[in-house]
Structure formats: structure tokens, C-alpha cells
Ligand SMILES: Nc1nc2c(ncn2[C@@H]2O[C@H](COP(=O)(O)OP(=O)(O)OP(=O)(O)O)[C@@H](O)[C@H]2O)c(=O)[nH]1
């Protein structure tokens with residue numbers, strides 16, 4: 001039996017008690033945060049057996065929650081045989097150490113939980129290295145407190161919240177971690193360079209790049225798959241993973257979308273955002289997210305059925321600013337409209353740069369494509385340049401930066417009709433024919 005349980009076929013679920021501290025948040029915001037914490041735990045196969053909350057202006061310096069609450073939680077840990085106690089905010093190393101000691105089980109915080117999901121979900125080499133780096137950065141200041149609970153727990157397996165980096169953790173000293181982090185940084189740099197080369201190749205191809213962005217679980221991957229289905233010969237293997245789970249996608253996938261008779265785009269699907277995404281992770285995933293920075297158009301996917309979707313949009317926009325992708329033209333897809341009760345209009349509905357759809361039910365996919373194509377044409381104009389044959393570099397650059405519509409070889413040079421923005425038009429003003 002034990003053997004079967006250990007195979008990957010069966011998911012082993014563990015129990016946790018969640019603890020939240022309501023400081024200045026409104027009730028509904030706080031509730032939503034706790035809900036999200038429960039979902040994050042679920043994504044790690046951790047089942048919530050109880051939830052404790054406390055209202056206070058300021059967290060207690062030493063233990064985050066008050067001592068009475070600590071005792072209450074400690075008792076519940078015994079009674080409910082919980083494996084973890086998970087806190088709603090990032091704990092300081094000291095709080096972490098004290099709580100580990102006083103509660104006698106493994107303590108996790110929101111950041112640790114997110115890191116664990118990332119560790120479990122990481123598939124590609126780059127994602128794995130990025131997650132390991134973020135984990136080490138998180139562990140460093142917390143090393144001292146990490147194992148205190150084990151002293152009290154006879155026969156514990158010694159599993160820890162940050163799996164995947166080995167169980168010899170206890171012996172790892174700071175120097176060792178630092179060395180490993182430096183190694184990881186070096187490897188990641190090499191991968192980032194390869195990624196840049198790939199991107200440059202794609203840039204040269206002159207195909208517009210469009211990136212799906214948005215809060216985790218909003219439906220980005222589902223939209224990617226529905227748009228892929230518009231291709232003339234859709235290939236099943238090109239599909240990406242869509243799943244009702246936070247952070248189902250960690251890697252960036254780029255796919256060419258080209259419905260029959262249309263101009264192609266390169267669409268990228270990437271890691272979702274979340275409120276207070278640990279900065280170590282944002283940093284670690286910076287190169288994965290670079291794809292977004294170089295997009296011609298962003299598609300912000302919003303779960304319209306989420307009562308607080310506006311907060312999710314704010315998080316997305318903040319994260320975009322953080323990664324240097326603010327200011328890129330954007331359309332907003334209000335997805336999961338099928339789940340909205342009493343919707344006052346029919347879907348699909350397009351309002352300026354906003355579109356209301358249900359990717360899950362394949363409603364509004366063609367309309368979304370039209371909006372993307374229209375938005376990509378916006379702000380561009382058709383111009384014809386005559387480039388003398390000795391100005392090969394100019395022609396080359398035009399082909400890279402503008403959408404070439406027609407090419408004709410004349411006696412005086414190459415006549416190219418392109419669709420381009422003002423910047424390109426002005427730069428080659430001297431060659432402008434009409
Ligand atoms: N009801 C409904 N469910 C949807 C719709 N679109 C997507 N879903 C479901 O929402 C869940 C999340 O979808 P994904 O496409 O994986 O979401 P994502 O934004 O890629 O999420 P991450 O990669 O985890 O950040 C899946 O279970 C989808 O089937 C929709 O329009 N309506």
C-alpha cells in the first residue's frame with residue numbers, strides 16, 4: 001500500500017491550518033485573500049482543515065499573531081493533526097523561527113506556498129533554475145528557524161515546504177547556498193542569451209508579437225488554445241496546458257496563429273500574476289517575462305466572473321509596470337462571462353478595446369481575433385518607398401520593422417509597399433515615393 005501511495009499516480013494530500021491577520025483590509029478584501037490562500041494551498045495538494053483569523057492594527061513583532069491566538073492554533077494543530085500552519089503574509093525570519101517552535105509543525109507563509117507551487121509546476125530547465133534561485137533566496141535568512149519544529153516531532157519525515165532542492169538542507173550553510181546561487185545565475189544568463197537570440201530571429205521575421213497576460217487562472221492558456229484552433233491545420237500537440245489551478249503555466253510558450261487568408265501573429269502564453277508575487281520570483285522570472293516586454297500588443301485576460309476582477313486588473317497593470325511593459329498597446333478580454341449572473345448584454349460583445357467572451361464555451365473567439373488584427377493595424381499607414389539597389393541595409397531594415405505588402409523590382413531600385421508606423425515613415429522619409 002505504502003508503495004502505491006508513493007507513486008505519482010496518486011496524489012497525496014496533506015492537512016493545514018490557515019491563519020490570517022486582518023489589519024487594515026476591508027472584510028471582503030480580506031475574505032478574498034484568505035480564499036486565495038486556500039486555493040494556493042490546494043494547488044500544493046494541501047487541504048485546509050481550519051482557518052483562524054485575528055483582527056489587529058499591527059502584527060506582533062515576535063510571532064505575527066497574539067500569544068493567545070498562537071496557543072489556540074497550537075491546540076488545533078494537535079486536535080486536527082495538521083501537518084502545516086500557513087500564514088497569509090510573508091513572515092519575518094524571526095516570526096518564522098518562533099512560530100515553528102511554538103506550533104511544533106512546519107510553518108509556511110504565502111510566499112513559501114507560492115514558491116512550492118512553482119517548484120512543483122516547473123517543467124523546463126529554465127523554469128526549474130529560476131525557481132531554485134528564488135527558493136534559495138527565500139531560504140537564506142530563514143535557515144536557522146527552518147528545522148526547529150523537527151526537534152519536537154518524533155519520526156517526522158523531514159519534508160519541508162521547499163521540496164525539490166534536496167533534503168540535505170540542514171547541512172547546507174550560507175556559503176554553500178551563495179555558491180549555488182551564483183552557479184544558477186551563470187546558467188540562467190546563458191539560457192537568457194539563447195532566448196534573446198531566438199527573439200531576435202523572430203523580430204527579424206517581422207511577424208507581430210502578441211502576449212497574453214493577466215492574473216493566474218483567468219483563462220490565458222484556454223484562449224491560446226482556442227486561437228490555435230483557428231489555424232488552417234490545427235495541430236493537437238501545439239496546445240498548451242489549461243487547468244483549474246493557480247499557476248498551471250510557468251513557462252512561456254510562443255505559437256504562430258494564422259487563420260486562413262489572414263496575416264500571422266506570434267502569440268505567447270506565460271506565467272500568470274498574483275497579488276504580492278514574491279519579488280524574488282518576479283526577479284527570477286524576469287527573463288521569461290521578457291517576451292511580454294517586446295510584444296507589439298498585450299492581451300490582458302480578466303476573469304470577469306471574479307467579484308473583485310478590478311483588483312486583479314490593478315495587480316496585472318502594476319506587474320506590467322514592474323517588468324517594464326507598461327505603455328504597450330493593450331486590449332482587455334473579459335473572459336468567463338458565461339459564469340456572470342444577470343449579465344446585461346449578450347456575448348460576445350466588443351466595446352472599444354474591451355471584449356467580453358467565454359473561451360471555455362468557445363464564444364467570441366473569432367471576434368477576439370478580429371479585434372487583435374484591427375488593433376495591430378491601428379496607428380499604422382500604408383506607404384510606398386523606392387529604395388536604390390545600393391541601399392541594401394535600408395531595404396533590410398524596412399523588411400524587419402514594417403509589414404511588407406508588395407515588392408516590385410524597378411530599374412531605379414526596389415519598390416516596396418509597407419504598412420508601418422510614423423517612426424519608420426519619418427526615418428525613411430527621403431525614400432518615400434507616395
Ligand atoms: N466557465 C469558464 N471556465 C473557463 C473559461 N475559460 C477558461 N476556463 C477555465 O478556467 C481554468 C483556468 O484556465 P487556464 O486557461 O488554465 O488559465 P490561465 O490564465 O492560463 O491560468 P495559469 O496558467 O494557471 O495562470 C480552466 O479550468 C479553464 O477550463 C470560460 O470562459 N468559462
Ligand SMILES: [Mg+2]
Nearest residue numbers: 220221248249
Ligand atoms: Mg496558463
